[in-house]
Amino acid sequence: MASTTQLPVPPAPSTGSITAAPVTRTKGPGRLRPNLLGGVGGWLWLAIIIVPIYYVVITSFKNQAGFFTSNPMLPATEPTLDNYKLVLENNFVRYFTNSLIVTLGTVLPALLVSFMAAYAIVRGKGRFLSLTNNLFLLGLAIPLHATIIPIYWMITRAHMYDTLLALILPSVAFAIPVSVLILSNFMRDVPNELFESMRLDGCSDWAMMWRLALPMTKPAVITVGIYNALHVWNGFLFPLILTQSPATRVLPLSLWTFQGEFSVNIPAILASVVLATLPLLVVYVVARRQLLSGLTAGFSK
Amino acid sequence: MTALGSANRGVRDAGPSGWLAFPALVFFLAFAVVPLIGVVFLSFTSWNGLGEIRLDGLSSWTTVLTDPVTGNALVVTAKIMLFSFIVQAPISLLLGVFTAGGQKYRAALAVLYFLPLLLSSAAVAIAFKALLDPNFGLGPGFNLPILAQDWLGNSDLVLFVVVFVIAWQFVPFHTLIYQGGVRQIPTSLYEAAEIDGAGRFRQFWNITLPQLKYTIITSSTLMVVGSLAYFDLIFVLTGGGPGYSTRLLPLHMYLTGFKANDMGAASALGVILVVIGLGLALILQRLGGKNRNASQLEGA
Numbered sequence: 001m002a003s004t005t006q007l008p009v010p011p012a013p014s015t016g017s018i019t020a021a022p023v024t025r026t027k028g029p030g031r032l033r034p035n036l037l038g039g040v041g042g043w044l045w046l047a048i049i050i051v052p053i054y055y056v057v058i059t060s061f062k063n064q065a066g067f068f069t070s071n072p073m074l075p076a077t078e079p080t081l082d083n084y085k086l087v088l089e090n091n092f093v094r095y096f097t098n099s100l101i102v103t104l105g106t107v108l109p110a111l112l113v114s115f116m117a118a119y120a121i122v123r124g125k126g127r128f129l130s131l132t133n134n135l136f137l138l139g140l141a142i143p144l145h146a147t148i149i150p151i152y153w154m155i156t157r158a159h160m161y162d163t164l165l166a167l168i169l170p171s172v173a174f175a176i177p178v179s180v181l182i183l184s185n186f187m188r189d190v191p192n193e194l195f196e197s198m199r200l201d202g203c204s205d206w207a208m209m210w211r212l213a214l215p216m217t218k219p220a221v222i223t224v225g226i227y228n229a230l231h232v233w234n235g236f237l238f239p240l241i242l243t244q245s246p247a248t249r250v251l252p253l254s255l256w257t258f259q260g261e262f263s264v265n266i267p268a269i270l271a272s273v274v275l276a277t278l279p280l281l282v283v284y285v286v287a288r289r290q291l292l293s294g295l296t297a298g299f300s301k
Numbered sequence: 302m303t304a305l306g307s308a309n310r311g312v313r314d315a316g317p318s319g320w321l322a323f324p325a326l327v328f329f330l331a332f333a334v335v336p337l338i339g340v341v342f343l344s345f346t347s348w349n350g351l352g353e354i355r356l357d358g359l360s361s362w363t364t365v366l367t368d369p370v371t372g373n374a375l376v377v378t379a380k381i382m383l384f385s386f387i388v389q390a391p392i393s394l395l396l397g398v399f400t401a402g403g404q405k406y407r408a409a410l411a412v413l414y415f416l417p418l419l420l421s422s423a424a425v426a427i428a429f430k431a432l433l434d435p436n437f438g439l440g441p442g443f444n445l446p447i448l449a450q451d452w453l454g455n456s457d458l459v460l461f462v463v464v465f466v467i468a469w470q471f472v473p474f475h476t477l478i479y480q481g482g483v484r485q486i487p488t489s490l491y492e493a494a495e496i497d498g499a500g501r502f503r504q505f506w507n508i509t510l511p512q513l514k515y516t517i518i519t520s521s522t523l524m525v526v527g528s529l530a531y532f533d534l535i536f537v538l539t540g541g542g543p544g545y546s547t548r549l550l551p552l553h554m555y556l557t558g559f560k561a562n563d564m565g566a567a568s569a570l571g572v573i574l575v576v577i578g579l580g581l582a583l584i585l586q587r588l589g590g591k592n593r594n595a596s597q598l599e600g601a
Contacts, residue, residue: 035501038399042410045396048469049414055442056428073442117325124316132322139333141582143529145551146574149558149567150339151332152350173332176325205317234421236533241559252421256537259427266431273424280419292415292477 060084060271067267083271087258091246092275095254099233102164102250106171106232107225113172114179115221119209121180122187123195133184139177145237152241166242167250171235175228182227186220187213219293226291233280251276337575343568350562361565371570373545374553377460378577381549382528384464385471389524393472394517397479398509411480415473425470426537433462453539456546463547466538467531475520482516483509522585529578550574 059067061079070077121133151170160166190213198208214221239253249257258272284291347357365371400411417425432438433452440449452462486509494504532551535541541548541556548556551574558567 035399035402038395038402041395042399042407045392046410046413049417049473051439052428052432052469053416055432055438059431067437071442072437072439113325113328117322120317120319120321124319124321126319128319129322132319132326135326135334136329139329141526141579142337142575143526143551143578144333144337145530145532146554146571146578147333147336147340148555149343149564149571150336152558153339153343153348153354153564154332154336169328170332170336173328176329176333180325209317209321230418234423236421236423236536237555240533240536241555252423252533255421255423255427259537266434266437269427270431273420273427277420277424281416284415284419288412292411 056270056273059267060274062267064265064267083265083268084275086262086265086268087272087275090258091249091254092272094246095249095251096279098164098249099251102167102171103229103232105164105168106175107228109168110172110175110179110228111221111225114176114224115183115214115217116209117176118180118183118187119213122184123205123208123213133180136177136180140181144174148237148241151238155242161242162244162248164243164248167235167238167248170238170242171232175231179224179228182224183217183220186217190216222290230280340568340571340575343564344572346565346568348564350559350564357565361563361569364563364566365569365573368566370545370548370553371573374548374550374570375573377545377547378529378549380460381464381467381531381547382525384461385467385528385531386521386524388464388468389472389475390517390521392468393475393520394479394513396472396476397481398483398505400476401480401483414476417470418473418477420470422470422533423537425466426534429462429466429469430538454543456543459539459543459546463535463538467528467534470534471524471527475524478520478523479513479516482513486512518585518588522582525581525585526578529574529581550577 055072058075059072060083061081062070062076063078063080063082066076066078117132117136121129155161155166155170160169194212194216195208198212203211234252235250236252236256239248239250240256243249243253255269255272255276259269262268343354344361345356345358346354347361348354396414400407400414420428430453435449435451438449440446442448450458453459490508490512491504494508499507529551531549532555535547535549535552536555539547541552550570554567554570554574557570558564
């Protein structure tokens, strides 16, 4: 049955809200004792995380002469925005728009079809559904990127090479296994009685899916959406093999081509890194709690 | 009562129609299963990526299996997989436990820890390429000659640099998984341990670690299987070099197919990649299953 091919994902013990958990935890006696070793390790890791980010940001404000002469770890003496101007003048808005189209064009359909499939797999019966589920679970174990050559062949044959649709279609397919897994794990926790009482009220399966299953699995839907969006927004391999022209270039690929074009202008290259990351940083600042608790909830279950 | 119950069950048993799973299935068949079959088929052909595809028997396989670069790519892949697991797993576990603590400053640190999650692999690679430059990066920045190595040009060092950058990028994600796992451990277990006078180390060893068993399995599986997909980071960071020292299997496949225009050989490498991924997942699942049984026996 399904369990024989299932990846070792822990069985969900509780449906308690993840965001509420830390609050109860802090009540534990002794949990707030200072931990010297942990503290030192924690600050050390912070340094490891921050130094590269700090370096990228300060360098992006240096002019080229400043880059070659100043201390690399000190901020620019005469900060300049020229690098950002250069990046923006090099089609940045176009690449940003492409990334946005591909991300939304992938995440929304992937969510819809995965949610419907997870609902059918959890609530439905029969060989067809269990086979489908096993196929998706198998998809988790296979490094799907190994199939880029046939995908390239299919896309060129379908005359979709160098279009945004060429990026969207395989990305949707690749997002399905993990999405179905997370969504169906959550869906199994929805009490059966709720479905049965709605059934007695004469609700159809279709209506129950939207009016009961969807609201009850909202955290999982958000998790899956965020996880897929991060992957697609930052994806590099499909754009590399399936697109070519600036008209279809997405942000991660634009960093790479920019690096090729302006190889000596390191400050400008790093400004492009900052600009490409900025949209996600804004999302992170605005919706950090949602984002982190969503990811935690999805993978710690 | 029972009669009514079973009647209800009869209605419910129909369940939603399997057609609901159909759209997902079609997508997955068309862009994952068909390519999977296609990669096996193409490995028995010769194709330069543009012209026509010709059946070519085992010649691609002969090329791939006799090419020493393939063996080297396998070794590099295994090394990167092993080293990045050894580095990432303990750091992620400890940071996960650390950030799950209630202290305010830990929550603040956690906000910053997760910043690398926002960067694309291409961005991370470009940032580190600049940072690791011996003339304009870390070394002169901190005025420490030992940091001014030719990190990416020295074939003895480059593998460890790659493992470090991979850890920098992926530890935040696994920290998040562990943080969530720790927060699901019932506080009562720690309270009981506290009453029994167990110190912090014993609490970690006897409560935290066993309770995180499934989280450890999940995170390790994602780590190991995921390391077969470290393509983009290494592609931009080193391009597989210097020489062949960081040319791991997915990168070797890409370069064989799209740079050397030998799609047949690249497909054979793709098949090898699939087999390795599947094998690893099965082994890890077996390990996880064994642990599960063992713990049940202990509990009995």
